[in-house]
Amino acid sequence: MTSASSSEKGYIGIDLSGPVLRAAIVNDNGEIIERREAPIEADRLVAQVEQVVGELRGVHPNVETVGIAVPGLVNRTTDRVIASRDLPSTVREDLHSEFTKAMGVRVEIENDANAAAYGEYKVGAGRGSRDMFYVTIGEGIGGAIILDGKLWTGASGFAGEFGHITIDTEGLECDCGNTGCLETVASAPNIVRRANERLNRDGTSSLSRLAINKNFTADDVAHEARNGDDFSMMMIERTGKNIGTGVASVLNLLNIERVVLGGGVMDAGELILNPIIQEARRRAFQPCFEATQILAGTLGPDAASIGVALLARDAAA
Ligand SMILES: [Zn+2]
Structure with missing residues (x-):
C-alpha cells in the first residue's frame, strides 16, 4: 500500500x-x-x-x-x-x-x-497492448473485448459472452438456455461436477487424493494438481483444453494481439495456462496464433x- x-x-x-x-x-x-x-x-x-x-x-x-x-x-x-x-x-x-x-x-x-x-489492460497483463481479449474463469466464465483502448460492448452492451459459446453440441443445458456452453464444462462448479462424475465411475481415480474429501472445491482440484496428484492434473489439463478451444475461435475471429486470463481457476498457474496455449495453437489459424500473446492476469x-x-x-x- x-x-x-x-x-x-x-x-x-x-x-x-x-x-x-x-x-x-x-x-x-x-x-x-x-x-x-x-x-x-x-x-x-x-x-x-x-x-x-x-x-x-x-x-x-x-x-x-x-x-x-x-x-x-x-x-x-x-x-x-x-x-x-x-x-x-x-x-x-x-x-x-x-x-x-x-x-x-x-x-x-x-x-x-x-x-x-x-484493469488488466490498463495496469496489469494487458499493459502495452492495443487490442486485448480478456477471459475470467471462476464461478462462471466471462469475457471482454478491448479494441483500440476501448471496451467493445456491442450493440446493447453484452459483447464478449465467452462462457456461452458452444463447445459441445451434445452437452449439458446451460442457465442461458443453450446446451454445451463452455461454462457448462470449465467453470469452477463444473470442474467439481466433472471430477465427481469421474471419481464415481472410474476405480483407478479413487486413488486420487481428491476422493478422500467428499466436498472438494475447484480450488482443491488445483491445489492437488500442484501437489502432483495425477487425477487432479488431468482434470485441470482437460479444463484448459476446453478453454483453449474457445480461445482458438477468438483468435480466428479477432486476430487479437493479446489474450489475458484471470479469475480463481487461473490460480492453477501454468498447469492450466499451458494446455490453454497448446490447444489454442493446435486449433487456431496459425498466423492468428503467432500474432498473439496468451498470458495469465497479474491483478488477481x-x-x-x-x-x-x-x-x-x-x-x-
Ligand atoms: Zn450458456
Missing part, C-alpha cells in the same frame, strides 16, 4: 461480483491506496455501498468518481442492469440513479468481466475493483 497524500486524486472501484464486496481507492497509476472488504448485504446494497464509499472518502477526501462492477449484464446506453444470476437485487430500473444520489459524485456501473478486463482478485475505478475515471474525462 502506498501512502495517500490528500491532494492526490482518487477513484473508487467497488466489485460486487463475489460473496464479498471489495472496495478500493486507486490513484492515477491504478495503485490501491486504501481498501475495504465486507460480506455483501444484498437486501441493503445501496446503503452498504454508500457506507463503504463514505468510509473510504473519510480516509481520502479527494475522490472524483465511483465505479461499480456488478455480476450481470449492463446496458451501457441506459445504465441498467438487466440480468444478474448472482445478485438479483441489482436488477432494478433506478439502481444507477440511486447510487448517484447516495454518493453525490459521478457513478459508472459496468459488468464485472468488462471491469476486470479494463483486485482486477475488477481497479478496473471499474479506472473505467469511471476515463468515462468522466
Whole structure:
C-alpha cells in the first residue's frame, strides 16, 4: 500500500461480483491506496455501498468518481442492469440513479468481466497492448473485448459472452438456455461436477487424493494438481483444453494481439495456462496464433475493483 497524500486524486472501484464486496481507492497509476472488504448485504446494497464509499472518502477526501462492477449484464446506453444470476437485487430500473444520489459524485456501473478486463489492460497483463481479449474463469466464465483502448460492448452492451459459446453440441443445458456452453464444462462448479462424475465411475481415480474429501472445491482440484496428484492434473489439463478451444475461435475471429486470463481457476498457474496455449495453437489459424500473446492476469482478485475505478475515471474525462 502506498501512502495517500490528500491532494492526490482518487477513484473508487467497488466489485460486487463475489460473496464479498471489495472496495478500493486507486490513484492515477491504478495503485490501491486504501481498501475495504465486507460480506455483501444484498437486501441493503445501496446503503452498504454508500457506507463503504463514505468510509473510504473519510480516509481520502479527494475522490472524483465511483465505479461499480456488478455480476450481470449492463446496458451501457441506459445504465441498467438487466440480468444478474448472482445478485438479483441489482436488477432494478433506478439502481444507477440511486447510487448517484447516495454518493453525490459521478457513478459508472459496468459488468464485472468488462471491469476486470479494463484493469488488466490498463495496469496489469494487458499493459502495452492495443487490442486485448480478456477471459475470467471462476464461478462462471466471462469475457471482454478491448479494441483500440476501448471496451467493445456491442450493440446493447453484452459483447464478449465467452462462457456461452458452444463447445459441445451434445452437452449439458446451460442457465442461458443453450446446451454445451463452455461454462457448462470449465467453470469452477463444473470442474467439481466433472471430477465427481469421474471419481464415481472410474476405480483407478479413487486413488486420487481428491476422493478422500467428499466436498472438494475447484480450488482443491488445483491445489492437488500442484501437489502432483495425477487425477487432479488431468482434470485441470482437460479444463484448459476446453478453454483453449474457445480461445482458438477468438483468435480466428479477432486476430487479437493479446489474450489475458484471470479469475480463481487461473490460480492453477501454468498447469492450466499451458494446455490453454497448446490447444489454442493446435486449433487456431496459425498466423492468428503467432500474432498473439496468451498470458495469465497479474491483478488477481483486485482486477475488477481497479478496473471499474479506472473505467469511471476515463468515462468522466
Ligand atoms: Zn450458456
